[in-house]
Amino acid sequence: MDLNTVEELDRPKGGAAVAARAGRLNDSEAWLAGGTWLFSEPQPRVSKLVDITGAGWAPLTINTCGLEIAATCTVAELDALRTPEDWRAAHLIGACSRAFLASFKIWNVATVGGNLCMGLPAGPMISLTASLDGACRIFGRDGSEWEVPALDFVVGPQQTVLRPGELLRSIRIPVDRLRRPAAFRRIALSPMGRTGALVIGTLAPSGGIDITITGATPRPVRIAFHTVPDATSAARAVDAAIPVGGWYDDVHGSPEWRRAMVKEFAGEISEELGAAARMRQ
Ligand SMILES: Cc1cc2nc3c(=O)[nH]c(=O)nc-3n(C[C@H](O)[C@H](O)[C@H](O)COP(=O)(O)OP(=O)(O)OC[C@H]3O[C@@H](n4cnc5c(N)ncnc54)[C@H](O)[C@@H]3O)c2cc1C
Numbered sequence: 221m222d223l224n225t226v227e228e229l230d231r232p233k234g235g236a237a238v239a240a241r242a243g244r245l246n247d248s249e250a251w252l253a254g255g256t257w258l259f260s261e262p263q264p265r266v267s268k269l270v271d272i273t274g275a276g277w278a279p280l281t282i283n284t285c286g287l288e289i290a291a292t293c294t295v296a297e298l299d300a301l302r303t304p305e306d307w308r309a310a311h312l313i314g315a316c317s318r319a320f321l322a323s324f325k326i327w328n329v330a331t332v333g334g335n336l337c338m339g340l341p342a343g344p345m346i347s348l349t350a351s352l353d354g355a356c357r358i359f360g361r362d363g364s365e366w367e368v369p370a371l372d373f374v375v376g377p378q379q380t381v382l383r384p385g386e387l388l389r390s391i392r393i394p395v396d397r398l399r400r401p402a403a404f405r406r407i408a409l410s411p412m413g414r415t416g417a418l419v420i421g422t423l424a425p426s427g428g429i430d431i432t433i434t435g436a437t438p439r440p441v442r443i444a445f446h447t448v449p450d451a452t453s454a455a456r457a458v459d460a461a462i463p464v465g466g467w468y469d470d471v472h473g474s475p476e477w478r479r480a481m482v483k484e485f486a487g488e489i490s491e492e493l494g495a496a497a498r499m500r501q
Pocket residue numbers: 250251252253254255256257258259260272291292319320321322323326329330331332333334335336337338340342343344382386387388389414415
């Protein structure tokens with residue numbers, strides 16, 4: 221779509237030039253990443269776009285600490301990543317990449333950072349990074365930098381912790397989370413539909429599990445268990461953690477359906493990770 225209110229396109233070259241703009245954008249200016257959302261609907265407020273894709277940040281960096289995903293990394297680049305064999309949670313990358321209501325055309329330009337910054341309940345990169353305890357690195361005003369857990373980055377539908385003009389630089393995922401056995405469940409109302417509920421569980425070395433709920437709630441919700449619960453206890457814990465009014469409601473699923481699906485998935489994931497825990501013993 222033509223954005224006919226946009227009069228200026230700023231394309232800083234290099235990481236330093238992009239970082240220098242952080243915290244300095246005014247209300248009529250917006251960061252441009254893949255542009256798949258920005259160009260999908262009118263943006264009457266926006267008169268200037270600042271393109272961050274010339275930053276030249278390495279899309280993906282694997283080191284002893286884990287994985288750093290640049291905000292500008294595309295979903296296609298992330299999906300193509302070859303991961304170390306002991307990263308047992310790596311299958312979540314492919315599963316979450318395929319959880320977009322989108323074609324390959326979107327995949328090839330949509331960025332991981334753009335997905336987090338959109339803050340949609342159905343944002344699969346939010347599901348991935350929140351469930352693996354990623355840390356979001358943010359560039360603020362005057363060269364300042366701060367971090368926030370990916371679990372807390374989105375605070376509601378299309379709302380994040382970013383202050384005006386701040387820039388998401390990258391998401392760091394710790395290696396111990398990538399090494400955990402993980403289970404994934406997702407459902408949409410139709411085969412190619414937008415996510416209605418997406419639940420991920422990971423098994424900690426201590427024998428506990430972390431269940432992360434996205435898609436069904438306005439923001440990610442974590443339920444942590446010290447030991448693997450049975451399916452009934454896991455479903456009960458979902459009810460205890462999320463009040464009746466705490467479920468997301470839109471055309472992609474009613475709150476009642478989302479609640480029922482998440483309870484079912486929490487039970488299934490507990491059983492799956494319980495079996496993984498028994499094999500480890
Ligand atoms: C057909 C179609 C299907 C889609 N399906 C889904 C879906 O299933 N789930 C879903 O969540 N989304 C979906 N989207 C929306 C969108 O494509 C994705 O959220 C995508 O990941 C956004 O990334 P982008 O790089 O294109 O962001 P852009 O469109 O470039 O930017 C999105 C927003 O984030 C801001 N932004 C981008 N990067 C940064 C940064 N690093 N720091 C601060 N702000 C930043 C921009 O200013 C803008 O407000 C879909 C869109 C289309 C057109």
